[in-house]
Amino acid sequence: xxIDRRTLLAASLAAVPGAAVAQSLAALPAPETIYLWxxxxxxxxxxxxxxxxxxxxxxxxxSPDRAVSGVRQPRxxxxxxxxxxxxxxxxxxxxxxxxxxxxxxxxxxARWLSARGITVFVLTYRLPAEGxxxxxxxxxxxxxxxxxxxxxxATRFGVDPARIGAMGFSAGGHLCADLATRFGxxxxxxxxTADRLSARPTIAAPIYPxxxxxEDLAHAGSRAKLIGAQATDTMVIxxxxxxxxxxxxxxxxxxxxxxxxxxxxxxxxxxxxxxRAAVVPVEMHLFEKGGxxxxxxxxxxxxxxxxxxxxxxxxxxxxxxxx
Numbered sequence: 603x604x605i606d607r608r609t610l611l612a613a614s615l616a617a618v619p620g621a622a623v624a625q626s627l628a629a630l631p632a633p634e635t636i637y638l639w640x641x642x643x644x645x646x647x648x649x650x651x652x653x654x655x656x657x658x659x660x661x662x663x664x665s666p667d668r669a670v671s672g673v674r675q676p677r678x679x680x681x682x683x684x685x686x687x688x689x690x691x692x693x694x695x696x697x698x699x700x701x702x703x704x705x706x707x708x709x710x711x712a713r714w715l716s717a718r719g720i721t722v723f724v725l726t727y728r729l730p731a732e733g734x735x736x737x738x739x740x741x742x743x744x745x746x747x748x749x750x751x752x753x754x755x756a757t758r759f760g761v762d763p764a765r766i767g768a769m770g771f772s773a774g775g776h777l778c779a780d781l782a783t784r785f786g787x788x789x790x791x792x793x794x795t796a797d798r799l800s801a802r803p804t805i806a807a808p809i810y811p812x813x814x815x816x817e818d819l820a821h822a823g824s825r826a827k828l829i830g831a832q833a834t835d836t837m838v839i840x841x842x843x844x845x846x847x848x849x850x851x852x853x854x855x856x857x858x859x860x861x862x863x864x865x866x867x868x869x870x871x872x873x874x875x876x877x878r879a880a881v882v883p884v885e886m887h888l889f890e891k892g893g894x895x896x897x898x899x900x901x902x903x904x905x906x907x908x909x910x911x912x913x914x915x916x917x918x919x920x921x922x923x924x925x
Contacts, residue, residue, distance in 0.1 A: 630713050633679035633724070636755075638747045642675040645790060646740070649733025657701075669701040670726060676744040678723040678751070680759065681712040687719035688762040689922045692748055692803065694725050696772025696812075696895070699741070699827035702726060706897040707771035714898055714911055720923075721761050723752055727777065731827040738829050738841055739789040745781040746789065746801035754796035767922045768803035771897065772865060773824045775811025779843035779873060782806035783851050805921050807855040807914055808843075810862055810894055813869035815842045821865045844869075847876040853883035855917050857910045859892030885917050 639645060652674045660667035678692070693715075695707040702708070704726065712722040727744040730737035749766065756763040770778025785802040792798070812821045815829055815838045829837045839845050854877050858870040870886060877884035892907035902908035915923065 630681055630709060630716070633681050633712075636678045636680060636723075636751060638676045638678070638744055638751065640793060642677075644674060644676050644728050644734070644740070644744065646735030647674060647733065648735055652733055660705075666705050668704050669697060670704050671701045671729060672732060673702070673726055673728050674732075676728050676747075677726050678748055679708075679712075679726070681716045681722040681724070682759070683716040683719045683721060685719055686721055686760045687924065688760065688765055689719065689918075689924075690721040690723065690752060690756075690759070690761040690766045691715055691922075692723045692725055692745070692752065692766065692768045694727065694745065694768070694770035694774035694777045696770065696774040698821065698823040699730055699773045699776075700823065701729070702774075703771070703895070703897075706895065707774060710898050711769065711911075718915065718923075721759055723748065729827065736789070738837065739787075741777050741828075742780050742784060742787070743790040745777055746785065747797075749781065749785070749801040749803060750796045750799045753799045763799075765804055765922050767805040767807065767918070769807040769809065770811065771809045772895065773812050773821070775808035776813060776824060776828075776843065778806050779808045779811055779813055779854075780841070780846075782808075782854065783843045783846035783848070786850075802850070803852050805853045805855065805918060806851075807857075808870070808873065809857045809910070810859065810865055810896075811856070811869060811873070812865050813842065813844050813873045819866060819868055819872065821869075844872040844876040847873070847880045847882060849880055849882065851877065851880065851882045853921055854885075855914055856884065856886040857889075857907075857914075858886075859889045859894070859896070859907055861891050862894045864894035887913055 654672040657669045693711050695702040697703045708724040715722045728740045734740040753763045768778045812824045856870045858867045874886040889907040896902045
């Protein structure tokens with residue numbers, strides 16, 4: 603990474619108007635919910651008893667921290683900005699493929715992005731180990747379907763179909779990278795005209811992502827849930843986005859903290875190296891401190907990593923954002 607960090611961070615701070623920050627912290631309006639599949643249940647359900655559970659892990663009623671599991675009806679919550687600029691982002695929360703951290707890595711990003719004119723689609727995707735016919739590809743099926751539905755409904759949402767990005771966190775970062783590298787892989791049977799559209803995101807931003815499924819690098823919990831303890835070498839390669847990068851992979855924006863004790867920073871480094879080898883545009887920011895699961899929150903206030911969304915916004919100009 604050959605940038606002057608001090609200059610860039612200073613420029614980012616100067617570029618943040620007070621009104622925009624205040625708006626980004628304001629309460630989100632109620633979203634519109636779009637279910638991904640006819641009949642609402644995802645295809646390939648084998649666990650008829652599966653039921654959604656929402657656990658609020660926060661003791662502060664003004665700052666919820668909800669974890670969602672038991673997802674059988676995958677969906678998108680759509681947050682429209684007051685003044686849309688035509689760009690859209692599909693946001694994928696993390697949670698080790700065990701749960702979805704829907705506030706810290708979903709609604710908070712919707713708040714920040716929509717304040718900047720971006721229409722946000724927060725994805726509630728199915729978790730692979732909860733009883734699905736093709737567990738390792740189940741989250742990707744939801745992500746592909748979501749991208750296609752956004753494009754199919756672009757006019758209704760005021761979105762430019764050529765300006766739809768993807769962003770994901772931790773295991774959601776794996777899903778984001780999986781979508782960026784395997785957007786054209788057939789992982790579900792087409793069901794309507796939306797499935798004729800491309801699932802390729804315009805840009806992809808995996809944030810502190812799980813990337814590799816190799817045992818020495820993988821986040822063990824995510825690996826176990828996605829491909830299982832007895833995964834073959836073929837499965838490991840198939841579900842390691844750093845081994846699936848091609849020249850058609852969209853431009854990538856990566857963020858990781860070097861003191862991340864949950865997902866090794868080497869995951870982002872491996873994806874960065876793979877993108878460079880394939881001549882895919884990539885920008886990576888490694889921060890000394892930040893830990894894991896920081897999203898965009900008060901936990902990082904005062905640390906340089908807190909400014910990563912502004913770095914993303916600067917990078918996205920000309921790729922997703924027009925100004």
